[in-house]
Amino acid sequence: MAKTDSKGRPLVAITGIGMVTPLGQGQDSNWQALTAGRSGIHRITRFPTEGLRTTIAGTIDFVEAEPFCAPALSERLADLAAEEAVEQSGIGRKGDFPGALFMAVPPVEMEWPQREALAKASGQNGDITYPDLLTAAASGQFKTWHDLFIFGSVADHIADKYGTKGSPISLSTACSSGATAIQLGVEAIRRGETDAALCIGTDGSVSPESLIRFSLLSALSTQNENPETASKPFSKNRDGFVMGEGAAALVLENAENARARGAKILGYVLGCGEKGDGFHRTRSSPDGAPIIAAINDALDDAGVTPADIDYINAHGTSTPENDRMEALGCTAVFGERMSGLPISSNKSMIGHMLTAAGAVEAAVSLLTIRNGRIPPTINYNVPDPGIPLDVVPNHARDAQVTCVLSNSFGFGGQNTCLVIAAEPK
Amino acid sequence: MHDVVVTGVGIVSCAGEGVEAHLAALTAGAPPKTNGDLFPPYQVHPVAPLEFDRQIPKKSDQRQMEPWQKLGVYAAGLTLDAAGVKEDAELKSRMHLIVAAGGGERDYAVDGQILTGLRDAADPGVFLNERLMNDIRPTLFLAQLSNLLAGNISIVHGVTGASRTFMGEEACGIDAIRIAHGRISAGQADIILVGGSYNAERADVLLIHEMGGYLWKKPFASVWDRPASGGGFILGSGASFIMLESREHAVKRGAQAMARLTAVSSDRSRRKPGSVREALAKAWSTIGASPSATVFSGATGVAGITEEERDALAKLAPQARIHALGDLIGHTIEAQTTAGIALAAAQIQQGTTGEAVVTTVGHCRGEGALRLVKA
Numbered sequence: 001m002a003k004t005d006s007k008g009r010p011l012v013a014i015t016g017i018g019m020v021t022p023l024g025q026g027q028d029s030n031w032q033a034l035t036a037g038r039s040g041i042h043r044i045t046r047f048p049t050e051g052l053r054t055t056i057a058g059t060i061d062f063v064e065a066e067p068f069c070a071p072a073l074s075e076r077l078a079d080l081a082a083e084e085a086v087e088q089s090g091i092g093r094k095g096d097f098p099g100a101l102f103m104a105v106p107p108v109e110m111e112w113p114q115r116e117a118l119a120k121a122s123g124q125n126g127d128i129t130y131p132d133l134l135t136a137a138a139s140g141q142f143k144t145w146h147d148l149f150i151f152g153s154v155a156d157h158i159a160d161k162y163g164t165k166g167s168p169i170s171l172s173t174a175c176s177s178g179a180t181a182i183q184l185g186v187e188a189i190r191r192g193e194t195d196a197a198l199c200i201g202t203d204g205s206v207s208p209e210s211l212i213r214f215s216l217l218s219a220l221s222t223q224n225e226n227p228e229t230a231s232k233p234f235s236k237n238r239d240g241f242v243m244g245e246g247a248a249a250l251v252l253e254n255a256e257n258a259r260a261r262g263a264k265i266l267g268y269v270l271g272c273g274e275k276g277d278g279f280h281r282t283r284s285s286p287d288g289a290p291i292i293a294a295i296n297d298a299l300d301d302a303g304v305t306p307a308d309i310d311y312i313n314a315h316g317t318s319t320p321e322n323d324r325m326e327a328l329g330c331t332a333v334f335g336e337r338m339s340g341l342p343i344s345s346n347k348s349m350i351g352h353m354l355t356a357a358g359a360v361e362a363a364v365s366l367l368t369i370r371n372g373r374i375p376p377t378i379n380y381n382v383p384d385p386g387i388p389l390d391v392v393p394n395h396a397r398d399a400q401v402t403c404v405l406s407n408s409f410g411f412g413g414q415n416t417c418l419v420i421a422a423e424p425k
Numbered sequence: 426m427h428d429v430v431v432t433g434v435g436i437v438s439c440a441g442e443g444v445e446a447h448l449a450a451l452t453a454g455a456p457p458k459t460n461g462d463l464f465p466p467y468q469v470h471p472v473a474p475l476e477f478d479r480q481i482p483k484k485s486d487q488r489q490m491e492p493w494q495k496l497g498v499y500a501a502g503l504t505l506d507a508a509g510v511k512e513d514a515e516l517k518s519r520m521h522l523i524v525a526a527g528g529g530e531r532d533y534a535v536d537g538q539i540l541t542g543l544r545d546a547a548d549p550g551v552f553l554n555e556r557l558m559n560d561i562r563p564t565l566f567l568a569q570l571s572n573l574l575a576g577n578i579s580i581v582h583g584v585t586g587a588s589r590t591f592m593g594e595e596a597c598g599i600d601a602i603r604i605a606h607g608r609i610s611a612g613q614a615d616i617i618l619v620g621g622s623y624n625a626e627r628a629d630v631l632l633i634h635e636m637g638g639y640l641w642k643k644p645f646a647s648v649w650d651r652p653a654s655g656g657g658f659i660l661g662s663g664a665s666f667i668m669l670e671s672r673e674h675a676v677k678r679g680a681q682a683m684a685r686l687t688a689v690s691s692d693r694s695r696r697k698p699g700s701v702r703e704a705l706a707k708a709w710s711t712i713g714a715s716p717s718a719t720v721f722s723g724a725t726g727v728a729g730i731t732e733e734e735r736d737a738l739a740k741l742a743p744q745a746r747i748h749a750l751g752d753l754i755g756h757t758i759e760a761q762t763t764a765g766i767a768l769a770a771a772q773i774q775q776g777t778t779g780e781a782v783v784t785t786v787g788h789c790r791g792e793g794a795l796r797l798v799k800a
Binding site: 047048049050051052053105107108109110112115116118119120126127128129130131133134137138140142143145146147149150151152155156159160166167168169170171172173174180184187188190191193208209212213214215216217274275276277278279280281282290294410411412413414415416 | 464467489522526527528529531533536537538539540541543544548550551553554555557558561563565566567569570571572573575576577579580582583584585586587588589590591592593594596597599600603604607608610611613628629631632633634635636637638639691692693695787789790791793
């Protein structure tokens with residue numbers, strides 16, 4: 001067996017995955033639901049939705065977190081995903097993961113229930129201002145909220161529990177964060193800094209304010225009547241993304257080490273590519289050049305050609321802009337082949353899990369390879385004539401898939417692509 | 426392995442704009458500019474006035490950003506100028522970017538009005554929805570997102586290789602350098618712009634750190650002297666970026682290297698008494714620092730860990746000059762490590778010292794050190 005890739009670098013194997021999505025917990029139940037074409041999108045019950053333009057999301061309501069807030073839920077989701085992945089990999093010992101932690105976490109800040117508690121504790125009966133909140137903070141009774149709402153805590157707690165080695169990396173590249181976590185793990189293994197990496201993307205940040213922020217940018221679908229059908233990537237009547245929550249974890253290992261310890265190798269991350277875009281804060285360069293460059297960078301890094309890719313796990317957010325630009329980019333890279341190359345969007349079922357999306361979709365890409373079955377793009381009833389692609393409409397399809405391109409794009413000009421394969425090239 | 430060199434630095438803080446102003450302030454040794462009137466009883470080190478037009482020419486770009494982003498984009502621009510790459514569009518299009526960032530900011534007036542209204546609202550949830558829908562500026566979100574400092578650097582300066590944003594207070598500042606150093610050493614990248622920014626003149630960041638009891642509320646005192654009176658930090662507004670590249674890449678484009686970054690060590694100890702002292706000793710030996718290195722310390726002034734750092738340095742570097750960054754620019758959290766590198770590289774270039782160590786000890790987690798020598 002090859003120890004190195006086509007460029008002479010250590011091969012990076014995947015030996016464990018774990019996930020929790022709006023469709024459920026664990027890779028088995030998720031795979032069943034994803035290939036059955038089930039939607040995890042529903043009406044929001046976590047908070048009142050009166051007055052909101054969007055009242056649906058893929059919130060995770062079956063996991064408890066205390067106190068309930070984005071960092072606490074994100075940590076719980078990451079923990080569940082990590083536990084499954086580490087167990088599957090069989091690596092290390094409990095609480096002693098022999099490698100680094102790279103973790104995509106949502107940017108956090110204090111939330112309204114906490115602000116309200118501070119306002120109440122301030123004793124201010126007139127107009128509340130920040131000096132009142134500071135007075136309450138100075139009492140010392142809110143000490144635990146400091147740790148709860150600083151940016152490094154979620155990863156630090158996970159590092160503590162799993163015993164990962166070194167300083168954990170908390171990162172954000174917006175909606176490509178999950179893919180970046182994997183990329184950082186791949187690079188660290190290739191550098192020989194570590195033989196294993198726990199790469200996680202997590203996001204449990206659906207709250208009134210986070211939803212409203214996206215809403216005010218007109219990014220969200222407002223097709224609230226039938227929540228299950230709102231996310232319709234590549235359809236002509238798509239009108240925005242649906243927020244989702246969840247997490248995925250991948251155990252990456254130097255393949256030689258994984259084999260030596262007798263681990264079962266599930267697949268390989270052959271390559272990672274990225275390219276920045278300075279065109280606009282939320283929009284892609286109209287010519288698609290950065291998306292094209294990111295895909296080509298990933299293929300090149302993997303040592304494969306466009307002909308080697310037999311399925312694309314799309315970013316496919318269901319926004320008018322993303323799906324058009326992604327189709328344009330893919331068509332530029334894959335040329336005439338694109339019309340027959342299957343490309344589907346998991347987000348049609350689980351929504352856009354933001355910080356977690358890239359990691360979840362990488363895990364699903366691996367399951368696609370291992371099961372020889374492509375999850376569909378559901379809710380595809382009105383094709384967009386401008387996007388003449390094989391989106392694997394509505395029903396899963398059996399197919400031999402050996403090499404997948406997984407795309408992730410985000411606000412701030414973030415474009416990250418991964419190549420995941422059954423075997424080394 | 427490739428040598429990693431520093432070919433440009435940019436810094437803004439209460440000590441002024443540019444590395445010369447900071448070196449002059451270091452020599453003068455006067456206490457940093459402090460403002461206690463903005464948020465009494467708290468003090469902050471306000472950033473020196475800047476002409477943002479000089480680095481962010483378009484007013485439309487400036488309007489899209491909040492101060493933490495403007496400070497960062499400004500310092501990134503100074504660094505691009507210093508490294509002689511500002512006008513090289515081709516190079517910037519393949520230049521990578523690692524930003525150490527927090528996030529924010531809030532609309533303080535809106536938050537206050539909502540909290541006041543929530544108290545008597547018949548249906549608080551519905552009231553909150555209405556107010557947020559109507560009162561938040563749509564673009565504020567983009568001024569809050571952590572990765573949008575990097576995004577704005579891409580837009581304003583055309584640095585579009587690809588960006589990654591690390592979060593996690595002080596530790597992510599040194600981790601950004603560690604990862605950049607690792608990638609360049611291993612040939613995974615040729616040139617990376619690394620840095621961070623912090624706006625301390627914000628009630629919401631004071632709030633988060635006051636909840637934890639970390640703020641210094643007495644008149645300014647050196648970080649080393651604070652633990653005796655309870656300890657704490659004074660937040661500083663500022664930003665710092667450095668250009669890291671492989672020696673081959675720098676030589677090829679005729680760039681002057683200021684200093685060589687030889688090694689970076691960062692780790693997390695499960696904090697208990699003595700762990701910071703041990704972690705620094707371990708980092709010191711990992712990076713191969715000598716007892717006479719000049720030290721740029723990121724010590725916060727927080728009780729316990731500050732004395733441990735002082736004790737560790739007294740043992741590791743008994744003959745060293747030790748500069749506390751907090752006594753020069755205040756505590757800029759994620760941006761503190763790159764500020765230390767900027768000053769260390771400049772001193773090495775000047776010949777003031779031949780070897781420098783920058784330490785990072787986070788106020789609640791993360792310990793590390795890095796070493797710079799003559800290029």
